Amino acid sequence: MATAFLPSFCNNSGNISPQRLLDPQPHLLSASNDLKTKPPSKLNKASVARTLLSYIDSGRMEGALSLFETTKKPDTFLWNLMIRGYANSEFYQKAMDFYHRMQAAGMRADNFTFPFVIKSCIALSSFDEGLKVHGRLFKVGLDSDLFICNSLIGMYSKFGLVEDAERVFDEMPIRDIVSWNSMIDGYVLNGEGWRSLICFREMQEASGLQHDRYGVMSALAACSLEMSANQGKEIHCHVIRHGLESDIKVQTSLLDMYCKCGKVFYAERLFQTMNQRNVVTWNALIGGYALNNQPHKAFACIVEMQADSIGPDAVTMVNLLPACQVRGISHGKAIHGLSIRKSFLPHLVLETALIDMYAKCGELGSAEWLFDQMTEKSLVSWNAMIAAYVQNGRNMKALEVFLNLCNRNLEPDLFTISSIMPAYAELASLQYGKQIHSYVLKSKYGSNTLVLNCIIYMYARCGDLKTSREVFDRMVCKDIVSWNTIIIGYGYHGHGKIALDLFSDMKSKGIQPNESTFVSVLTACSLSGLVDEGWLNFNAMQQEYNISPQIEHYGCMVDLLGRTGDLKEAVDFIERMPLVPTARIWGSLLTASRNKNDIEMAEFAAEKIFALEHDNTGCYVLLSSMYADAGRWSDVERVKSLMKEEGVQKTTARSLLELDGKTCTFINGDMSHDQSNITHEVSDILSKGIGETANDSDFVFNPVEVGAKKASLPKRHSVRLAVVFGLISTTVGSPILVKKNVRICNDCHHAIKLISRYSKREIIIGDTRIYHHFTDGFCCCGDYW
């Protein structure tokens, strides 16, 4: 083997010799013959440039720096080389430092400098720095340079400011194919598929330029965004017409597009015709199978690709993970194990995908563990962890992570906001809700439709329907979700008629209702007892809108039938349903049986529920309370024993009242507050004031519990204590809002109706199902909940 071409520090086999590895900074002397003979200061400019370039091209930035630092009065070209070297070696902060040093040294940055500076700003996510750079370009008269403008389009697009990218593009005196491709891709990056495709078309019409592989690949991504296989097919034809079909990157983009548009068959056919495949191609196909609910095929690819002598990589694992949501946690764990064995971990994207998988499979502990041990976390990882907590009902924990994220100089994005908003809604805390609303208004997502929809829902869930409506009314771009949300908001508050008026408004504005709209409408009808309107809409959804009722719609109809009191009709309806009844359906029958005081039917419904959910706490509690009402104490004891056997514990009833930014929590018989004594005294006075007799409020049905369970007296129930505390702590005439974690009992519901009349106050109680608005002795629920 000839050795003449080997560097001096390599042995004959081409390996680096151990001696050279021990030699400090050997590369300094191997870069240029000039350096062996002359000290750097004596080198002429051309030699320095040549040597510096050789260091930079081989990624040896330390050597480049040493040479640069010893060069007297480096010119713009040398400064540019250093900035380029750092930017291309991904030392972006150092590139920026050099740019600033260059300015401090009085050197003028030129058209070659700025593309690297802009690239560094993008990589560092330095939006403010990027803006300063753009400002500087105007001062130095480089704001129209082709290369710089192309870089700026990329910068604004990547910072999510596609309108600013457009402005740069529109004002360019000359555009080339990179300008057009950058704009086409900029729209894709910002989720604007159609605008990207329009731009793609305009390029040929306006400029006469021919699309290259880059433009085609971006346009295919735009088709995926819009799920438009037809547009994708047109681009496929263009690819064939212009001889791009043998390009593996274009082929992979086509395959990916077909998968994302749900056309797996086309993707498979394309895959079969490909004369070369690599791991990226396989990954696209695996991701396509996982995405299109074909987990078996996704997993089968792992074996097939190995037969093709192609091994999986970290992206293969990422693409396989969604298939685990169908095939179960054991497959997810297997992928995690394989990733460890193949040394794919640590890997930022893969770890984040694993967090998501564990959370969706209900293994929150594993998700938490993975998140905690990650050495590097992106905003996406934080968002995944927030979503993991919210999905698993750990709302306070989600809030903790969100606040932690905000304290780490990470700027929440649309995903962060839309992930955390449901946690605020579920916590139903108006003070927290107002805080997040104020935060969102100050952020750049203050007018985003997705975020505003979450805010409408949050206010409605927190009991503040007025603000919910104000946010809705002020929205500039209302979508179908905005309408569905405000309709169900009015439904939750028992304003069925207003909900139906809104539904009419929506239709009159030409917005086509969808499945969720009818869930909102039917929920509103059922919670307000609008039986005729409920049936009318249930029939209309099928006949006028061709929407097949789903289990949620049937659930609302069972609620409505329950209200009419015809339990037999309700059972017939359930049995005639084309879908398998869920525990929620039988729960509606149970509620109806309770309201009709039909123990036999309640037992029937409970039996069905326990067959599906043996640990349904609400069912045990409701059944037990019915037995107690009927004086069937042995059955009460039997239910208690059953609960014990199943390990089911009765949820501790809690009622929350927010006062002056503080949340006051009450449990039954609560004596833990500073003002507990006066609260109990006022409760007694009110009890007498509304005409409650000993039988109404002091009598406990179960003689076994008399004496020891003074706290179970209705007038000592958490909700009564919260209401009384609200009455004595707030301005006369102002409404009182209390939230309860379990359903309000009959006694309290009756008493609060009377208290609202006696105290001339509006009292709003939100329980797990509905907001009861008590005014002048009446409740909006019509005494059915």
Add this chain to the structure above:
DNA sequence: TTAGGGTTAG
């Protein structure tokens, strides 16, 4: 010496 996106997480 200057601009660029085949598959990948929320």
